[in-house]
Amino acid sequence: MRAGRIESVSPSILLLPGKKGCRESLRPAGNLQGSLKVRVVVVDSDVISLNGIFAGAILHRLQIMRARRGLGLAGGRVESAGRLKDMDKLPFENRTALITGSSRGIGRSIALSFARHGADIVVNHHRQGGSSEAGAKQLCDEVRALGRRAFVVRADISVKDSVKGLFEETKREFDRLDFLILNAARAPFKPIERLLERELRQLVETNYLGNIFCIQAALPLLEKTQGKIVFISSLGSRFYNPAYPLGSMKAAMESVVRDTAESLGGRGISVNGVCAGIVKTDSFKVLRQYMEEIDRMPEGLFVEPEEVADVVMFLCSPAGRGIRGQTLVVDRGLSNSLYRSVAVK
Amino acid sequence: MKQSIIPEEKVVEEVNKAIVEGLDIKEGSVAPDSSLIRDLGAESLDFLDINYRLEQTFGIKLARHSILEHMEEMFGEESAIDENGRLTEKAAAMLRRRFGDGGASLEPGMDIDEVPAIVTVRSIVDGVLHVLDSLPDKCTSCGASAWTPEDGSRIKCGSCGEYAVFTNGDDLVREWLQEMQEEEKIF
Numbered sequence: 001m002r003a004g005r006i007e008s009v010s011p012s013i014l015l016l017p018g019k020k021g022c023r024e025s026l027r028p029a030g031n032l033q034g035s036l037k038v039r040v041v042v043v044d045s046d047v048i049s050l051n052g053i054f055a056g057a058i059l060h061r062l063q064i065m066r067a068r069r070g071l072g073l074a075g076g077r078v079e080s081a082g083r084l085k086d087m088d089k090l091p092f093e094n095r096t097a098l099i100t101g102s103s104r105g106i107g108r109s110i111a112l113s114f115a116r117h118g119a120d121i122v123v124n125h126h127r128q129g130g131s132s133e134a135g136a137k138q139l140c141d142e143v144r145a146l147g148r149r150a151f152v153v154r155a156d157i158s159v160k161d162s163v164k165g166l167f168e169e170t171k172r173e174f175d176r177l178d179f180l181i182l183n184a185a186r187a188p189f190k191p192i193e194r195l196l197e198r199e200l201r202q203l204v205e206t207n208y209l210g211n212i213f214c215i216q217a218a219l220p221l222l223e224k225t226q227g228k229i230v231f232i233s234s235l236g237s238r239f240y241n242p243a244y245p246l247g248s249m250k251a252a253m254e255s256v257v258r259d260t261a262e263s264l265g266g267r268g269i270s271v272n273g274v275c276a277g278i279v280k281t282d283s284f285k286v287l288r289q290y291m292e293e294i295d296r297m298p299e300g301l302f303v304e305p306e307e308v309a310d311v312v313m314f315l316c317s318p319a320g321r322g323i324r325g326q327t328l329v330v331d332r333g334l335s336n337s338l339y340r341s342v343a344v345k
Numbered sequence: 346m347k348q349s350i351i352p353e354e355k356v357v358e359e360v361n362k363a364i365v366e367g368l369d370i371k372e373g374s375v376a377p378d379s380s381l382i383r384d385l386g387a388e389s390l391d392f393l394d395i396n397y398r399l400e401q402t403f404g405i406k407l408a409r410h411s412i413l414e415h416m417e418e419m420f421g422e423e424s425a426i427d428e429n430g431r432l433t434e435k436a437a438a439m440l441r442r443r444f445g446d447g448g449a450s451l452e453p454g455m456d457i458d459e460v461p462a463i464v465t466v467r468s469i470v471d472g473v474l475h476v477l478d479s480l481p482d483k484c485t486s487c488g489a490s491a492w493t494p495e496d497g498s499r500i501k502c503g504s505c506g507e508y509a510v511f512t513n514g515d516d517l518v519r520e521w522l523q524e525m526q527e528e529e530k531i532f
Contacts, residue, residue: 285393288397289400
């Protein structure tokens with residue numbers, strides 16, 4: 001960390017990204033008011049260092065103040081007790097996140113989490129009408145109710161022109177993109193040897209080509225913001241799952257994550273993945289028909305969509321800046337153990 | 346054999362219940378001729394959810410794959426769906442035989458995304474009855490002919506207590522297609 005001149009501060013010190021030498025002062029909110037004085041010098045640094053017992057509250061307050069002044073917050077790191085709490089509160093004010101396939105399930109949860117952390121949202125879905133379209137509109141309303149901007153783009157990521165339109169509209173509406181979350185997926189549940197040629201092509205077009213089309217189209221925007229890409233994978237990428245050809249595409253994309261993390265890293269864009277365990281989203285309705293008695297799996301091993309979203313937030317936050325080309329597994333330990341006692345809940 | 350242990354009225358009742366719960370709609374809004382997609386707002390995943398509920402209720406396995414998928418597997422790719430994603434003439438003919446009056450709106454050349462709209466509440470009831478009718482004459486565990494209903498919706502052996510094992514829905518669809526093809530040589 002490059003630290004400039006530090007003035008004051010007891011018991012807390014803040015180093016903030018911004019114009020070198022610019023002074024900021026802060027009065028902590030709520031019950032901290034009057035109990036603590038903090039003066040801050042903004043330094044030419046990409047790291048926030050915050051020490052002290054009130055670290056979380058101070059950082060959060062400061063982030064809000066800077067966002068209100070339109071300064072935004074390039075990122076931060078909390079070096080204190082209460083680290084995880086602070087991570088959870090890192091805001092993304094003035095940032096924009098695009099989540100493919102976000103009308104339901106994990107994508108929806110990620111979109112809401114970004115919005116709660118201050119980001120504006122581009123909601124994407126594919127199917128016209130029905131619950132897909134209704135879900136996308138409802139999500140937009142929920143994001144707006146949180147005080148963020150949001151709009152829906154219907155686009156089929158397997159079609160290059162459609163992807164082009166998705167990002168053109170993002171540029172037109174928000175003129176920036178900070179986070180691209182590759183969540184959309186579409187696949188039949190069938191053993192691979194029984195897939196028709198049409199189904200095989202659709203499998204690859206949506207779940208491999210489609211994601212790469214998105215990465216290619218997003219590059220001009222992400223380069224400007226030093227943005228982040230997160231791919232949503234599943235355990236099918238590395239373990240057998242009955243009638244789940246999507247797993248092979250997830251494996252291919254995890255390889256793309258490793259590859260692009262290197263090739264795009266030099267352009268300031270980070271790429272990572274999150275591999276979700278068994279999540280009770282709509283697709284679980286299909287999965288349970290192929291995985292006999294999966295309903296009897298201990299409830300404690302099912303992952304909530306919000307748990308996946310939390311790790312996406314972590315990877316997109318400054319706290320995740322040291323992670324490149326990795327796919328983090330979020331499965332409550334399901335894939336970690338050969339043996340599990342029946343007593344596990 | 347055509348089983349008579351689970352009466353049709355019970356199947357209708359359970360199908361209505363699964364649809365109401367699966368689609369989260371009001372009781373009484375389901376009629377035998379209601380199209381699940383057109384009239385009740387269902388999507389493809391909803392079909393699976395409704396099927397799952399019925400499978401749990403009756404202890405059966407309904408078809409996982411559409412009859413069009415089976416046609417293509419059995420009679421060749423593009424035999425049922427052409428390169429433009431439209432229903433072929435032969436597939437339309439086969440579907441009309443399968444769905445009777447319910448398939449009257451089927452036309453060659455229609456977009457395959459429109460085909461699932463022909464599935465009605467009655468079609469689901471017929472699908473469940475079709476699987477239940479595959480009840481073997483004798484218990485596969487003990488050989489006894491002593492089937493008895495449990496809770497009105499499960500069939501178990503009155504001798505050894507094992508639940509009945511039915512043919513799964515996909516196999517039955519394939520059997521039906523095979524028979525129809527042998528009789529009428531549509532493909």
